[in-house]
Amino acid sequence: MSRFVGVDWGTTNRRAYLIEDGAVIAGERDGTGILSVATGDFACEAAALRARFNGAPMLLAGMVGSNKGWVDAGYVACPATAEALATALVRPVDGVAIVPGVSRVVDGRGDVMRGEEVQLLGAVVAGLAPADALLCQPGTHAKWARMTGGAIAEFATAMTGEMFALLQKHALIGAAMTGDVVDGDAYRQGVADAGDDDLLRRLFGVRAASVLGLRDDADAAAYVSGLLIGTDVRARLRDDAADVYLLADEALGALYAAAIEMTGGRALRVDSQAAFVAGINHLWDLAR
Amino acid sequence: MSRFVGVDWGTTNRRAYLIEDGAVIAGERDGTGILSVATGDFACEAAALRARFNGAPMLLAGMVGSNKGWVDAGYVACPATAEALATALVRPVDGVAIVPGVSRVVDGRGDVMRGEEVQLLGAVVAGLAPADALLCQPGTHAKWARMTGGAIAEFATAMTGEMFALLQKHALIGAAMTGDVVDGDAYRQGVADAGDDDLLRRLFGVRAASVLGLRDDADAAAYVSGLLIGTDVRARLRDDAADVYLLADEALGALYAAAIEMTGGRALRVDSQAAFVAGINHLWDLAR
Numbered sequence: 396m397s398r399f400v401g402v403d404w405g406t407t408n409r410r411a412y413l414i415e416d417g418a419v420i421a422g423e424r425d426g427t428g429i430l431s432v433a434t435g436d437f438a439c440e441a442a443a444l445r446a447r448f449n450g451a452p453m454l455l456a457g458m459v460g461s462n463k464g465w466v467d468a469g470y471v472a473c474p475a476t477a478e479a480l481a482t483a484l485v486r487p488v489d490g491v492a493i494v495p496g497v498s499r500v501v502d503g504r505g506d507v508m509r510g511e512e513v514q515l516l517g518a519v520v521a522g523l524a525p526a527d528a529l530l531c532q533p534g535t536h537a538k539w540a541r542m543t544g545g546a547i548a549e550f551a552t553a554m555t556g557e558m559f560a561l562l563q564k565h566a567l568i569g570a571a572m573t574g575d576v577v578d579g580d581a582y583r584q585g586v587a588d589a590g591d592d593d594l595l596r597r598l599f600g601v602r603a604a605s606v607l608g609l610r611d612d613a614d615a616a617a618y619v620s621g622l623l624i625g626t627d628v629r630a631r632l633r634d635d636a637a638d639v640y641l642l643a644d645e646a647l648g649a650l651y652a653a654a655i656e657m658t659g660g661r662a663l664r665v666d667s668q669a670a671f672v673a674g675i676n677h678l679w680d681l682a683r
Numbered sequence: 684m685s686r687f688v689g690v691d692w693g694t695t696n697r698r699a700y701l702i703e704d705g706a707v708i709a710g711e712r713d714g715t716g717i718l719s720v721a722t723g724d725f726a727c728e729a730a731a732l733r734a735r736f737n738g739a740p741m742l743l744a745g746m747v748g749s750n751k752g753w754v755d756a757g758y759v760a761c762p763a764t765a766e767a768l769a770t771a772l773v774r775p776v777d778g779v780a781i782v783p784g785v786s787r788v789v790d791g792r793g794d795v796m797r798g799e800e801v802q803l804l805g806a807v808v809a810g811l812a813p814a815d816a817l818l819c820q821p822g823t824h825a826k827w828a829r830m831t832g833g834a835i836a837e838f839a840t841a842m843t844g845e846m847f848a849l850l851q852k853h854a855l856i857g858a859a860m861t862g863d864v865v866d867g868d869a870y871r872q873g874v875a876d877a878g879d880d881d882l883l884r885r886l887f888g889v890r891a892a893s894v895l896g897l898r899d900d901a902d903a904a905a906y907v908s909g910l911l912i913g914t915d916v917r918a919r920l921r922d923d924a925a926d927v928y929l930l931a932d933e934a935l936g937a938l939y940a941a942a943i944e945m946t947g948g949r950a951l952r953v954d955s956q957a958a959f960v961a962g963i964n965h966l967w968d969l970a971r
Binding site: 498553558561565568600602604609626627 | 750758786791793794839840845846849876884887888892895914
């Protein structure tokens with residue numbers, strides 16, 4: 396029998412699954428992200444978590460393995476297979492292992508992920524996405540991964556979500572960005588306007604539209620979201636408007652799906668939690 | 684004899700020139716931008732300024748004519764001639780006039796300027812730029828104006844400078860953006876990387892480069908500046924790599940000039956203060 400605790404330990408949240416022979420039999424979720432744990436307290440925090448699951452061994456993934464987490468678990472270079480990740484696990488204490496991140500360097504330009512790799516590999520292992528596919532994980536730093544033969548062949552990160560938050564909180568146009576962000580006319584106008592590859596100008600256009608009364612301020616946030624997500628999607632589908640397997644929550648997934656369809660691609664939704672469980676279980680099996 | 688005070692009254696600074704028959708014979712500059720003047724105090728503040736120039740009549744330009752300034756002087760639509768602006772002056776009190784801004788609306792998308800129009804028209808009047816030319820005023824909200832027959836035929840605004848400030852102060856990558864921004868290898872790498880029209884990804888790349896040790900953090904600010912200015916310049920010169928008449932201070936002008944040359948254009952520097960004086964004097968002559 397295989398029994399362990401798979402943990403998705405991110406920056407602001409932590410989700411733990413007690414997994415027995417591949418099936419989740421218990422779990423917990425809380426706000427104990429790495430930002431809420433003082434340096435030096437990770438061993439204690441992990442021991443407490445483990446105790447709540449009767450001392451089962453643990454496999455951790457996410458920012459807990461960053462230089463601001465428990466220990467820096469490093470990166471496995473692309474193309475990254477599940478086998479390579481399982482071989483490179485870092486073990487800070489007995490009975491606990493941490494999954495490394497994945498890096499990519501091309502022509503001196505680099506990219507990194509940490510935590511997303513488990514979902515990506517798991518989506519393929521669980522049959523939620525084909526072994527050769529384009530996967531997208533929207534968010535603060537949106538990830539786009541090209542899977543080849545079930546491995547993470549290459550990937551790109553765009554600071555789409557962080558940019559939205561920056562603009563809303565701190566930009567001149569942020570004062571108008573108070574409305575709901577939903578897939579409607581304003582959002583789709585933003586996606587369409589992303590088509591001219593002139594983001595810095597279109598963002599100032601939000602201010603001009605407000606001053607000149609061309610757009611209701613209530614629509615500004617949705618328009619800017621469309622501009623940013625449209626810019627992200629268009630850059631990724633520029634050479635190949637493909638099927639995109641989307642690992643996202645309902646709201647953000649709906650926005651990305653609309654932008655992908657408008658750009659000529661096809662969006663297919665994947666349950667990201669199921670993908671994580673399948674991925675962490677696969678790594679656990681490989682590492683035993 | 685023509686004698687008046689031309690005032691460039693912006694958001695954070697104010698510059699006044701006593702102009703006699705087209706020549707500046709006195710002036711002052713201070714930090715009395717509109718943000719430092721309480722609503723209702725503009726008449727008093729203007730009267731004090733005027734008194735220091737022995738009661739000469741005044742012609743004001745800039746944000747003093749916005750809805751956050753003394754009175755909203757409105758906008759003249761493109762194509763905007765000096766004659767149209769002179770006809771549309773707004774006179775809040777006897778002996779004082781305010782120059783309106785310029786607006787442009789195409790296919791429901793708008794743009795606005797306020798203050799820059801005086802420099803643009805003045806550059807042509809003074810012979811610092813041809814009557815048919817592309818002019819650029821870098822800054823928080825960079826303006827690019829196409830002059831035709833000496834009129835402002837069309838223009839575009841990009842939030843280039845504001846975006847740099849937002850990223851430096853508030854983004855995850857901002858922590859690394861502490862180095863000097865100069866025209867060097869890192870800056871030019873940023874301009875070159877702007878060529879793939881993938882700004883949101885290249886910005887995250889600053890984080891990845893830092894984590895993977897691919898770029899010295901001291902170079903991050905210059906690289907991001909190159910990315911943003913390169914993105915701005917490329918969008919503007921995409922269809923026509925033309926001569927660009929640059930109205931900018933030395934430091935920012937050098938950065939834009941480098942990006943313009945790298946994009947296949949030619950940068951020609953224009954004295955923006957001389958352009959303002961010529962422009963405000965021309966408007967004064969037309970309005971008398």
